[in-house]
Amino acid sequence: MIMKNIYAFYTSIQLADQNEEFACANWWKTSWEKLGWKSVMLNRSHALGSHLYNKLASKMVNAVGSLPAERRGEVDWLMARFSRWCALHAAGGGWMSDYDAFNLGFTPDKADEIEKKQSLFISGEPATVFYATRDMCSAAIMKFISAEIFNSTEKDMVNSVDKDLSNKLVKHCEKTAKKKKSEAMQSLA
Numbered sequence: 650m651i652m653k654n655i656y657a658f659y660t661s662i663q664l665a666d667q668n669e670e671f672a673c674a675n676w677w678k679t680s681w682e683k684l685g686w687k688s689v690m691l692n693r694s695h696a697l698g699s700h701l702y703n704k705l706a707s708k709m710v711n712a713v714g715s716l717p718a719e720r721r722g723e724v725d726w727l728m729a730r731f732s733r734w735c736a737l738h739a740a741g742g743g744w745m746s747d748y749d750a751f752n753l754g755f756t757p758d759k760a761d762e763i764e765k766k767q768s769l770f771i772s773g774e775p776a777t778v779f780y781a782t783r784d785m786c787s788a789a790i791m792k793f794i795s796a797e798i799f800n801s802t803e804k805d806m807v808n809s810v811d812k813d814l815s816n817k818l819v820k821h822c823e824k825t826a827k828k829k830k831s832e833a834m835q836s837l838a
Contacts, residue, residue: 652687653757656740657748658733659692662725672831673749673822679838680752690748691736698739701790705735708794731793738786746778747821749830751837755818777821 657677661667678688696702709728716724737745744760746752755778763780781789822833 652685653760654689654740654743655681655686655752656689656691656737656743656745657750658696658729658736658745659690659748660725660729660732662729664722664725669829669831670748672829673834676751676831676834676838677746677748680834681746684752684755685757686744686752689740691733691740693732693736695739696732696735699735699786699790701738701787701794702732702735704794705731705790712797734781734786734790734793737781738783738790742781742783742786744778744780746819749822749834750777751820751822751834753818753820753837759818778819 657674659670659674662670674690678690681688706728709731713721713724733745737743760780820837822830822837824830825833828836
């Protein structure tokens with residue numbers, strides 16, 4: 650039996666606690682594999698495999714200057730949010746989630762049902778889980794390149810069918826005053 654891949658994208662973010670990020674990635678992997686997925690972590694080297702990466706990166710670098718001062722600390726995070734589309738494009742398309750998204754019950758069979766609809770699927774804001782073929786990734790990236798990239802979200806820029814998986818089958822974990830994200834993920838295990 651061939652396992653369906655679930656991808657996530659990792660890049661080092663200067664202001665992030667890397668030990669915490671790795672702990673989240675490990676809980677992400679555990680939660681998805683427990684439900685029959687093969688987890689694959691993509692990174693910038695994968696994004697570079699897309700022929701569209703340089704155009705997108707150039708667009709993002711040029712747009713940084715237009716960010717208000719209060720958002721400049723988000724640059725690494727914003728660049729990762731959009732670069733991951735190039736990594737998925739280079740991987741041939743498929744399912745991607747944030748690595749702090751804990752799978753509560755989203756199975757490959759449910760994913761197959763969604764894929765049959767032949768449309769881009771985005772759940773969450775920002776996009777916590779999404780499905781896109783290679784061609785859909787290409788179209789999304791071209792739209793990012795032509796848009797005011799940092800003034801919109803992925804969902805705003807992509808025409809998508811939105812079926813809300815959030816908090817039902819996939820939980821996007823966030824830190825609270827009492828818990829780190831990884832602790833929130835661990836409590837769901």
